[in-house]
Amino acid sequence: MQDGTESEEGIRYYEERAKGGVGLIKTGAMFLDEKTAQGGPTLALHNTRAIPKATVLVERVHRWGSKICLQISCGTGRNGMPNIGERVPISSSANPSFYDPETLCRPLETEEIKEIMKDFEAGAQYALNAGFDALEIHGHAGYLIDQFISPQWNQRTDEYGGSWENRTRFATEIVEAIRGVVGPDFPIIFRISLDHMYQGGRTLEDSMPIIQLLEKAGVDALDIDSGSYESMDYIFPTRYTGEACMAYVCEEARKHVNIPLLNAGNHSMETAVDLLESGNADIISFGAN
Numbered sequence: 707m708q709d710g711t712e713s714e715e716g717i718r719y720y721e722e723r724a725k726g727g728v729g730l731i732k733t734g735a736m737f738l739d740e741k742t743a744q745g746g747p748t749l750a751l752h753n754t755r756a757i758p759k760a761t762v763l764v765e766r767v768h769r770w771g772s773k774i775c776l777q778i779s780c781g782t783g784r785n786g787m788p789n790i791g792e793r794v795p796i797s798s799s800a801n802p803s804f805y806d807p808e809t810l811c812r813p814l815e816t817e818e819i820k821e822i823m824k825d826f827e828a829g830a831q832y833a834l835n836a837g838f839d840a841l842e843i844h845g846h847a848g849y850l851i852d853q854f855i856s857p858q859w860n861q862r863t864d865e866y867g868g869s870w871e872n873r874t875r876f877a878t879e880i881v882e883a884i885r886g887v888v889g890p891d892f893p894i895i896f897r898i899s900l901d902h903m904y905q906g907g908r909t910l911e912d913s914m915p916i917i918q919l920l921e922k923a924g925v926d927a928l929d930i931d932s933g934s935y936e937s938m939d940y941i942f943p944t945r946y947t948g949e950a951c952m953a954y955v956c957e958e959a960r961k962h963v964n965i966p967l968l969n970a971g972n973h974s975m976e977t978a979v980d981l982l983e984s985g986n987a988d989i990i991s992f993g994a995n
């Protein structure tokens with residue numbers, strides 16, 4: 707919920723999944739603050755009721771033997787819905803808003819980037835205090851973090867633009883900020899689309915140096931698939947997108963990194979087992995998180 711507290715209905719929803727025997731539950735994206743949330747749920751770090759309520763959620767899931775991972779996001783950037791939140795969306799560069807291409811995004815100042823890192827530190831502390839078992843950074847499918855990583859959206863000339871290493875710096879600094887708070891043993895997962903699935907988007911091949919940089923920065927596992935707002939059917943796959951429609955990214959990723967890989971997208975029990983047995987993925991996700 708927007709005030710940072712989970713409703714009783716929301717807690718019951720997650721608890722039912724835990725009762726059903728799910729190994730790891732990932733929450734939907736929780737935004738760091740109202741400014742970046744675009745109407746979505748926030749951690750509401752200033753709200754003293756938020757952590758006790760999150761603790762109830764975690765305990766109700768743990769009661770049934772499941773683990774729970776908090777997904778955190780610093781915003782949707784150019785993908786933000788029009789007329790919700792900031793009128794001019796923020797981004798890495800002056801990108802046209804996805805829904806209103808006449809509106810150009812405001813590039814983040816270096817000072818603001820440093821503030822976002824502080825917010826991630828506070829978000830990591832929140833996750834620890836509430837008892838979550840892992841954190842997932844929402845670097846997915848064209849949202850703000852991806853707007854830094856990908857050259858079609860990042861035209862910066864400072865240390866956050868240019869080479870793959872510079873473009874990935876925003877993401878690796880987030881990993882380092884979180885690691886500094888949670889310590890060496892707490893699992894940090896990074897969610898990233900490896901193939902934007904449109905002409906001019908980041909390709910599977912382009913994504914390989916990025917995941918290697920993320921591994922080097924201390925990410926413990928990668929949650930990988932495909933898509934972007936330009937190819938929405940992969941972010942929100944329909945049955946027409948086909949079974950295991952994003953499993954194909956795993957084979958290439960497996961060749962380039964050594965950390966565990968998660969994969970989602972129209973899996974059936976059979977495709978999930980096949981992918982696990984192929985050795986190209988370690989955890990299969992089901993359902994919208």
Ligand SMILES: Cc1cc2nc3c(=O)[nH]c(=O)nc-3n(C[C@H](O)[C@H](O)[C@H](O)COP(=O)(O)O)c2cc1C
Nearest residue numbers: 734735941942943970971972973991992993994995
């Ligand atoms: C309504 C809806 C909301 C979603 N919200 C999120 C989200 O907050 N964070 C995220 O990483 N993925 C989100 N996704 C993507 C899903 O996590 C998942 O990748 C996608 O639904 C494909 O898996 P599935 O076929 O098992 O549902 C969402 C998908 C849907 C349909």
